[in-house]
Amino acid sequence: MLRPEVVEFVSLGKLPSERGEPTVALEEAVERAGALLDRIERPVTDEEAEALADCFGDDLCFGLAWNLLHLIETAPSARTSQPAAARRWRDGLHNL
Numbered sequence: 001m002l003r004p005e006v007v008e009f010v011s012l013g014k015l016p017s018e019r020g021e022p023t024v025a026l027e028e029a030v031e032r033a034g035a036l037l038d039r040i041e042r043p044v045t046d047e048e049a050e051a052l053a054d055c056f057g058d059d060l061c062f063g064l065a066w067n068l069l070h071l072i073e074t075a076p077s078a079r080t081s082q083p084a085a086a087r088r089w090r091d092g093l094h095n096l
Contacts, residue, residue, distance in 0.1 A: 049075035
């Protein structure tokens with residue numbers, strides 16, 4: 001079962017990209033995602049980590065992706081079996 005704050009963050013979908021022209025909408029989306037991410041108390045459950053891992057976007061999202069990864073790493077099984085989406089994002093960092 002996901003906590004309400006996790007559901008709210010996950011409902012935003014993928015983190016916005018930092019590429020392209022900065023806009024007010026992008027700034028607001030990043031601020032909202034950051035505020036919601038900060039509301040999620042640690043540790044997260046394995047189920048929450050799986051849901052959160054699907055929120056990675058294509059880049060670092062102004063550092064929010066690192067915060068998301070560190071949050072996911074608080075899940076009980078993160079040391080032995082990190083969610084596949086989190087591994088793909090982390091392993092793809094060399095392409096950024």
